[in-house]
Amino acid sequence: MKITPFFLILLSFVLVSCTTRVPKTDVGQNLKIGEVARFSGNASATLENKRRPLDEGDAVYEGDLIRTGTATRLLIRMADGAEIVLGDGTTLLIERYRFNTSNQEDQAVLQVKQGVFHSKSGRLASRHPDRFRIKTAFAAIGVKGTEFWGGFWESGVFDVALLQGKGVILTNPGGTVEITTIGWGTSLVDETTAPTPPAPWSKEKLARASATVAWEK
Numbered sequence: 001m002k003i004t005p006f007f008l009i010l011l012s013f014v015l016v017s018c019t020t021r022v023p024k025t026d027v028g029q030n031l032k033i034g035e036v037a038r039f040s041g042n043a044s045a046t047l048e049n050k051r052r053p054l055d056e057g058d059a060v061y062e063g064d065l066i067r068t069g070t071a072t073r074l075l076i077r078m079a080d081g082a083e084i085v086l087g088d089g090t091t092l093l094i095e096r097y098r099f100n101t102s103n104q105e106d107q108a109v110l111q112v113k114q115g116v117f118h119s120k121s122g123r124l125a126s127r128h129p130d131r132f133r134i135k136t137a138f139a140a141i142g143v144k145g146t147e148f149w150g151g152f153w154e155s156g157v158f159d160v161a162l163l164q165g166k167g168v169i170l171t172n173p174g175g176t177v178e179i180t181t182i183g184w185g186t187s188l189v190d191e192t193t194a195p196t197p198p199a200p201w202s203k204e205k206l207a208r209a210s211a212t213v214a215w216e217k
Contacts, residue, residue, distance in 0.1 A: 073086070146168055
């Protein structure tokens, strides 16, 4: 068979196509879901057993286990505009965070294992509040386009206070409580006892809670 220049070019194209590796897309645990928008102190993220230090501007990925040290504040801004500030000694696992305006599978599941945080809802929670959850050792938290504070503090009690928005819903095997009044909060002592009935927090208690996630001036 006579080998023509055209055949050689075609053969080269086929060989290159078969041997070139397809670039890895951002899916699964490697999906970038946000970034560190503001940072002070010491923090790290662990993904697939690989630990990396965090700093302002760094990417945050689905599957990241984020830990903050002492005297630390870390603000993560998600792809949908949601924000979460972590205080000292806080551990956050980003189990799932998918947001796409045309994707019906959008869902966010965050798990706060310890510490304190301040959460501000983004577009995902505003459009699909049933698809946004923050899990803790004592309860699961749902939101309705909300800004709230939560944390393990004061002898291990887990507290939640509504700061802005329509409401926060806390659920565990003991029962469900919904906070709909700004400045009110609830407490949980363990994972089986129902949250306490919502009640107004004093200005002093709200200030102490806010201080745990406040930035130094």
